[in-house]
Amino acid sequence: MEKNLLYKRRIVKHLYFGNMLSCADLSDKIHKSIPLTTKMLGKLMEEGMVTETGYAASTGGRRPVMYSLKQDIMYVVSVAMDQLVTQIAILDMQNRNVTDIELFELPLTKNPNAPAALAEKINEIITRSGIPKNKIAGVGIGMPGFVNSVKGINYTFLETDGYTISQYIAGKVKLPVFIDNDSRLIALAELKFGAARNKKNALVINVGWGVGLGMILEGELFRGHDGFAGEFSHIPLFLNNKLCSCGKSGCLETETSLLIVIEKASNGLKNGKLSMLKEKELSADHPEKAFQNIVTAASKGDKFAVEILSEAGYNIGRGVAILIHLLNPEAVILSGRGSSAGKIWQAPIQQALNEHCIPRLSVNTEIAVSVLGYNAELTGAAALVMENYEREEARPLIYENKPDVFI
Amino acid sequence: MEKNLLYKRRIVKHLYFGNMLSCADLSDKIHKSIPLTTKMLGKLMEEGMVTETGYAASTGGRRPVMYSLKQDIMYVVSVAMDQLVTQIAILDMQNRNVTDIELFELPLTKNPNAPAALAEKINEIITRSGIPKNKIAGVGIGMPGFVNSVKGINYTFLETDGYTISQYIAGKVKLPVFIDNDSRLIALAELKFGAARNKKNALVINVGWGVGLGMILEGELFRGHDGFAGEFSHIPLFLNNKLCSCGKSGCLETETSLLIVIEKASNGLKNGKLSMLKEKELSADHPEKAFQNIVTAASKGDKFAVEILSEAGYNIGRGVAILIHLLNPEAVILSGRGSSAGKIWQAPIQQALNEHCIPRLSVNTEIAVSVLGYNAELTGAAALVMENYEREEARPLIYENKPDVFI
DNA sequence: ATACTTTTCTAAAAAAATTAAAAACATATT
DNA sequence: AATATGTTTTTAATTTTTTTAGAAAAGTAT
Structure with a gap:
């Protein structure tokens, strides 16, 4: 990936997790110098991704200019599953629901049709929302079972012959998909936005x-x-x-x-x-x-x-x-x-x-x-997508021309 | 710390843990580019710290020149304590004992004299070895109890009024001192040199x-x-x-x-x-x-x-x-x-x-x-010193002119 | 034996980090 | 209240570091 793009994505990611940050904060978080961070912020503002949101209170010296993500630049599809019920929501960069939380029954045990049903429902909700795919950073899914998040495999549920469940959903939805165990996503939510x-x-x-x-x-x-x-x-x-x-x-x-x-x-x-x-x-x-x-x-x-x-x-x-x-x-x-x-x-x-x-x-x-309570898992699923936002796979565009299911 | 010195210390550290490494290996490990690593290796060779040790077997292309630490450039004092007996050894950069392992009884419970006795024994062994202090990277000590390695405190044993045990020994021995819990040092030994x-x-x-x-x-x-x-x-x-x-x-x-x-x-x-x-x-x-x-x-x-x-x-x-x-x-x-x-x-x-x-x-x-067996703790204590070798405190010279006990 | 690939090593060009200086603000002092 | 001093952010100039491209030294296949 081009290097500038990587840095910009890192900044977007940290603005998502931090909401409002100064150039110095960002420089710290992306481990790059202030001049370089300034340059990247400039580009992001030109592209309309980021806006200045006024000055923060001084801590003894000059007040820093604060930066935030623009409201409608990007969205995340969040899915929280348990063994019986699945919830789906589309969240914006402030973790606000832009659609109602969709709740439907999807039993995971002895249900070979579950992956297909899940993919279909996700597609339906995206279509209904009217949000174009290139504005969706990805799909994050929390699910029970033995889940290897890095490999994208669930060893317990959602069997999809020959593919991992991540590959399967990504192929159907044509968006990058990230999965993890439900409890771990709740922990991630608490780490990024909650009590931890x-x-x-x-x-x-x-x-x-x-x-x-x-x-x-x-x-x-x-x-x-x-x-x-x-x-x-x-x-x-x-x-x-x-x-x-x-x-x-x-x-x-x-x-x-x-x-x-x-x-x-x-x-x-x-x-x-x-x-x-x-x-x-x-x-x-x-x-x-x-x-x-x-x-x-x-x-x-x-x-x-x-x-x-x-x-x-x-x-x-x-x-x-x-x-x-x-x-x-x-x-x-x-x-x-x-x-x-x-x-x-x-x-x-x-x-x-x-x-x-x-x-x-x-x-x-x-x-x-x-x-965070009941919503922790959905928040965690969104956080998982944004955690991976700087990675190559996180680029919606590359999915556009792929066949329904790919390897 | 001057930046070049930092890089050189990192290289020395990795050569200690890796024994023989190519420039590309080192570049990888210190997260610096090959040209910069080459330059640093050149300086280290000029200074007589590092030598070329011939070519490694090819893995499909040009054979890499391998680098190693010179034998007698530096030593570590390793201490392994349990509640009754303490062992002390001086190890070289190949983890070989350059003195016999000194074994002596030092009860830790209800023994307010233990810290002084320990410091004295360490000094005695260093003096007897004839190794100058500027050739000793530091003292590593494994001890039982609740140990905070970062702060250098043992909350259970070796009470030293007003100072941490690390500060106390460092002040007496005039060398940087690093401590940790015995079991953790054994794990460190296994990680760096053993089954892990x-x-x-x-x-x-x-x-x-x-x-x-x-x-x-x-x-x-x-x-x-x-x-x-x-x-x-x-x-x-x-x-x-x-x-x-x-x-x-x-x-x-x-x-x-x-x-x-x-x-x-x-x-x-x-x-x-x-x-x-x-x-x-x-x-x-x-x-x-x-x-x-x-x-x-x-x-x-x-x-x-x-x-x-x-x-x-x-x-x-x-x-x-x-x-x-x-x-x-x-x-x-x-x-x-x-x-x-x-x-x-x-x-x-x-x-x-x-x-x-x-x-x-x-x-x-x-x-x-x-x-590693019985020697794991001593090896781990040495590894602890070299883990910290790139840190500012790890510079023997700064201890030379300090009073016996300092803050 | 020769062509092709792979890996290491070296030198010139590009990128990024430091450093130094300037600007904007807070607090203490006269 | 006006001025001096100390902080912190921002911008510009310099130095450091990485990237890139190419040469050298191997291995592998034809």
């Missing part, structure tokens, strides 16, 4: 059906050798003989997943536990709703609901204690769909840390609840 | 009195936010109610440390277990020897000894299973003093992984035994 912003070492717990983990180590999203790092759900922590979905027993997930929480609540009610919760509110058919009902009851002070949630929180805390011993993070952030229960969980997790952590380690670790 | 060489993600288990861990993540030694990462010994894994030295119960260490292994062997014999081991061979006064005796017996096929070791190995394996789930490394290396039992432990660890790991994760992880 500017932190060098932070762990993001994704409380959902399972308990996911995304790790920020030395300022970077950590993926491990094959891209499988963060399998927190399945660390062998209990001797409870409960069989886990992974085939082993005693996994953390067997005591902490939302489904277990609902099951425990349901069983408790059957055994005559006193609670404002009603059995029909805990239907296994609508786990999302069932969980929300438990959280609502707990936040209203329902003792049984608090008890059930605390138990799960305490067990997550035992797992977090292990993480802290191993990785010595500065913060642990509770995020993902279950983070609505975050406030309730903070106490029992802290309790577990007090019991199971060497004090020197736990006192230096802040336990925080995400503010 | 050229690996990007590897975990190094230091089997000693406790079970230490050094992590290589994305090609770098990982230290965590406060420098306390790798507290593998104290992850809460058992519900055994055994009190650990750290004050908690159920730590991994309570089932796997060498002392526990010896105790179990001793108790077994008392209860009439059949073995070639004799009780007097397991004296708690000489744990090092006692452990070696168990290993010897096991390698001769003694069933009881194998059983005892396997049990510990299996429990370590349970911990390793957690590590693999979280960090997805490409290799796990058994190193440190207990690595003489490495071969015996490989089987039970693998067994634990088969039981407790998701297959996709464990099949991609190689379990290897160190070849």
Whole structure:
């Protein structure tokens, strides 16, 4: 790639993540000198990508001119999948939805048609939005399973014979496609826009059906050798003989997943536990709703609901204690769909840390609840696209003349 | 620092780690162009630091000239401490001992005189070697405890009022001093010269009195936010109610440390277990020897000894299973003093992984035994000094005129 | 043996980083 | 209140570094 283009793309990328930055800030971030950065900013302004947005307050000397991306220069398609439901949105350079968030059912298990359905839906939404493809930086997809983001492969779901899922969707949509594990994208969102912003070492717990983990180590999203790092759900922590979905027993997930929480609540009610919760509110058919009902009851002070949630929180805390011993993070952030229960969980997790952590380690670790919450995964998917924006593959144009599916 | 000096130091550093490298290799490693690297190599040769060591075999084109460090241009003082015994050696640029390894007792617990004794001994050994201080790149020290390598602080041992232990020793010895946790230095040794060489993600288990861990993540030694990462010994894994030295119960260490292994062997014999081991061979006064005796017996096929070791190995394996789930490394290396039992432990660890790991994760992880073995910590201490060689503090000269202890 | 490829090495041209100086602002002093 | 001093950003001139192109020294295939 031409070098000037690379530098310009880096600047665009950092303006996306930083929103408003001075020339000095940018020079720092792209590791280039100020004169060169000035030159590139000039070109970007000529091209209409970037605008001056006035002066920032002085910090003791001359006030710096601030630069921002223009509103409508580029968009990202964000996709957040779980095993049953998929969400799609188109975000602008301020992470604002320019379309409504599209929500539709797309079961991933035993569904050979899933990749085709996904590609079709993405195309449909792009077409409907009326945004030309050359204004779309790419498609970012968060999905469950064993995902190798670099290779673009999902080893668990979305099988596409002969191609990786990234290649398949890219071929159909004719845009660059980037994928990663859902929990890792949530961590990326927290790193770039959330509670882990500017932190060098932070762990993001994704409380959902399972308990996911995304790790920020030395300022970077950590993926491990094959891209499988963060399998927190399945660390062998209990001797409870409960069989886990992974085939082993005693996994953390067997005591902490939302489904277990609902099951425990349901069983408790059957055994005559006193609670404002009603059995029909805990239907296994609508786990999302069932969980929300438990959280609502707990936040209203329902003792049984608090008890059930605390138990799960305490067990997550035992797992977090292990993480802290191993990785010595500065913060642990509770995020993902279950983070609505975050406030309730903070106490029992802290309790577990007090019991199971060497004090020197736990006192230096802040336990925080995400503010991104439900939207974290979509934000993370957009961030993934922009992370890769400076890479060769990120150029929409090269896809225009490619066949439907290419290698 | 002058820029040329920086580049030259980088080249020296990489020649230390790489032993023999071509100009193109070096250009790659120091991230500078070939013409500039050529120029710097020329200067280093003029100064007598570097020599050409003939041509390497061709890989399809013109043969590259290889460069090496001259033998006697520089040395490193390596110190490897445990809670009772300290080893000191002076190594040359090929990691060869130029003095015998000095071994002396230096208890760290309740010994306010330890820092002074250490400094004195280091000075004594340097003086005896006859090597001038300006030929010594620095002192590297591996020590147990909570060590922040960047700040040069040991929070557990070697208290020196008002100064960090690094500052204290540096002031007394008048050489730059670098410290780190013993397990992390072993990992560094394995990364630079051992079984983890050229690996990007590897975990190094230091089997000693406790079970230490050094992590290589994305090609770098990982230290965590406060420098306390790798507290593998104290992850809460058992519900055994055994009190650990750290004050908690159920730590991994309570089932796997060498002392526990010896105790179990001793108790077994008392209860009439059949073995070639004799009780007097397991004296708690000489744990090092006692452990070696168990290993010897096991390698001769003694069933009881194998059983005892396997049990510990299996429990370590349970911990390793957690590590693999979280960090997805490409290799796990058994190193440190207990690595003489490495071969015996490989089987039970693998067994634990088969039981407790998701297959996709464990099949991609190689379990290897160190070849550096007993010397790993000393090698790591030297590597630590040379890692920092390009940094400003690494210049011996600035220490010459400083007072005994400085800030 | 000769043509072609590959890699290293060297010299001239282009690019980028430093350095120095100027401009714009904040704070302290007279 | 006016002036001096210290910061920080911006611009211009100089130096450093990289890129590019080509020569030299090998290996490989015809």
